[in-house]
Amino acid sequence: MDHQNTVVRPNEERLSKFEEHVGEGKAVEPRDWMPEEYRSHLVRQMSQHAHSEVIGMQPEGNWITRAPSIRAKQILLAKIQDEGGHGLYLYSAAETLGISRVEMIEQLQTGKAKYSNIFNYPSLTWADIGAIGWLVDGAAIVNQVSLQRTSYGPYSRAMVRICKEESFHQRQGYEIMANMMNGTADQKEMAQDAMNRWWWPSLMMFGPHDGESPHSANAFKWKIKRHSNDELRQKFIDKTVQQAEVIGLTIPDPDLKWNEEKGHYDHGEIDWDEFYRVIRGNGPLNKQRIAHHVKAHEEGAWVREAAEAYKTKQAQKYN
């Protein structure tokens, strides 16, 4: 009995100390003790976030060579480059939890790790570039602003840095949509069509209703998560509906209406069958996105090997 206690107590003590620390709103740093479940939750969430930034380069990259003006091309390319940069910070931040980038990439390519569902939809017209910047980055910001106060220090610092750039992306996307809504009949039609296709998937980015979210209980207790999925979704809807109205876009939801009493917009039900279908791998482009990543990775293998071999040779030379 005594013997057993000495084995168990230290962990319990550490856990209660950890929870007290987090409860006071203090940050957890890589060297601090943390429960294994906290660590694995963060590895899952942060690597998924990093993969989303990287896979998100594909739908936007699809329009780089067809961007319709010098300025548009410049802005789009710089935006995609930012997203790649976000991927890099997030991979580094996740590495502080004891997983390597090589492992994370392998998990992505084998389907063990996920990325945001939204990038399994195709970018079909130039207006999709506007819609992605405005809606997808707009939804990401709402989520990321909340994560600026997440309990894990490296993650929260990465979010602070990333959020500044994301708000540029959101404005630039909105500007594309606004210009098109100010343009020819063809352009207006193109913009509304993009709105129709991206609205619902953007709402799904916040995840299932709170009752059905699989990892939320501890995530709240340990302050990884500060706001519920539905709360964040509502915030996004409220701000976006007004922006759409200003430029004359219609939200493709007949049930959408202002609720005076709540001070929020009520909205129609999300198609959760579609949500789970895409998560399970049957979205329009799940297979293409991963195949693209694998192809670039495999085609680059000889380059990475060459760089390693050169480094080794140089090290031998000077030893």
Place this chain on the structure above:
Amino acid sequence: MADLNELKYTYSLRLGDDAWILSHRLSEWCSNGPFLEEDLALTNLALDLIGRAQGFYKYAAELEGKGKTEDDLAYRRNERQYFNHLLVEMPNGNFADTIARQLYVSVFEYYFFNELKNSSDETFAALAAKTLKEVKYHMAHAVDWTIRLGDGTEESHWKMQRALDSLWMYTGELFEMDEVDNELLQQCIAVDVIALKAKWQEHIERVLKQATLKQAEDAYMQTGSRKGIHTEHLGHMLGDMQYLQRAYPDAKW
């Protein structure tokens, strides 16, 4: 004799085209790089080149004086009206092909803009001074990779050698002078590219030696771009690039 503005227009347009077409090629690497850091590095090069193209197109449009914008020049011409060197329109191929193209081009541009910054035309001089700073970085990037690939593994060595050899025949054009160059040279506006050839060759040789690679064997040099005669690759690129501008001629984006 053509009037001075017309000559300068052509000169500026050519420099704009070189930057614009190469930026397009480099931008095709986005999400396809061998690893994430290098993906971003290639995008950086493309962004510099887009900025450079914009500067030279803007000046060209101004010199032409027909109220065109830099976008009109970038997007509203046909294959036969582009004057970039053949070398910059060559497809990306594998990473070694892209690096070989970058090596040949950036070493040339380093010497070229180093001269153009002394142009008696103030706009060319200013654009060149700004470009030179960027080109130094582009050259360092290309040289660094040429050495790493050349002196890396057996596979990277032969891939790099093959890339250098197959692009060699497009390098002759970099050192051609036509009547536009010659007339502007007399006014101290343009660069004497013939005079750069020996320096360029020496520089390339030095890099290749360090990379354990061989200088490509002399071959027939392709030519034509300064008269708007291109490879088959350019038309496909323009098909993509100009798609929206052509499909919706009245639209502003």
